[in-house]
Amino acid sequence: MSELPPKVQERLVRLQQLQRNIQAVLAQKQQVELELTETEQALEELGTLAENAVIYKSIGSLLVRSKKGKVEADLKERKELLDTRVQVLNKQEERQRSQFNELQAKLKRDLGGQSSSPTMT
Numbered sequence: 001m002s003e004l005p006p007k008v009q010e011r012l013v014r015l016q017q018l019q020r021n022i023q024a025v026l027a028q029k030q031q032v033e034l035e036l037t038e039t040e041q042a043l044e045e046l047g048t049l050a051e052n053a054v055i056y057k058s059i060g061s062l063l064v065r066s067k068k069g070k071v072e073a074d075l076k077e078r079k080e081l082l083d084t085r086v087q088v089l090n091k092q093e094e095r096q097r098s099q100f101n102e103l104q105a106k107l108k109r110d111l112g113g114q115s116s117s118p119t120m121t
Contacts, residue, residue, distance in 0.1 A: 005110075008110045011103055011106060011107050015100065015103050015107060022097060025089055025093045025096065029086060029089040029090070032085045032086055032089065036083065036086065039075055039079045040079065042075055043072065043075050043076065043079065046068060052068075053068055057071050057074075
């Protein structure tokens with residue numbers, strides 16, 4: 001890498017940073033989507049229960065008895081928050097992938113079309 005011009009070296013470093021950032025966003029998104037799925041399943045299950053069913057809500061390491069309506073409202077609010085978080089992460093991923101692709105194209109031009117730069121799928 002020492003025989004490459006400084007501008008190309010900087011672009012390579014930036015490309016690697018973008019690749020790491022994209023991977024971090026993808027990991028966060030996967031985690032949020034998992035929580036979203038669990039929340040949706042809990043809401044679905046709550047929907048099958050009678051209004052006077054005994055419900056316990058997890059608060060830290062405790063299980064506390066709660067009313068169905070309260071738990072349902074909390075889960076719906078959590079679902080909205082998670083939906084928003086997924087949308088934000090999707091936009092971040094899209095923006096970073098776009099930057100990655102632009103930078104990769106510049107590097108290919110700099111290197112005369114050689115494919116020595118990392119690729120992002």
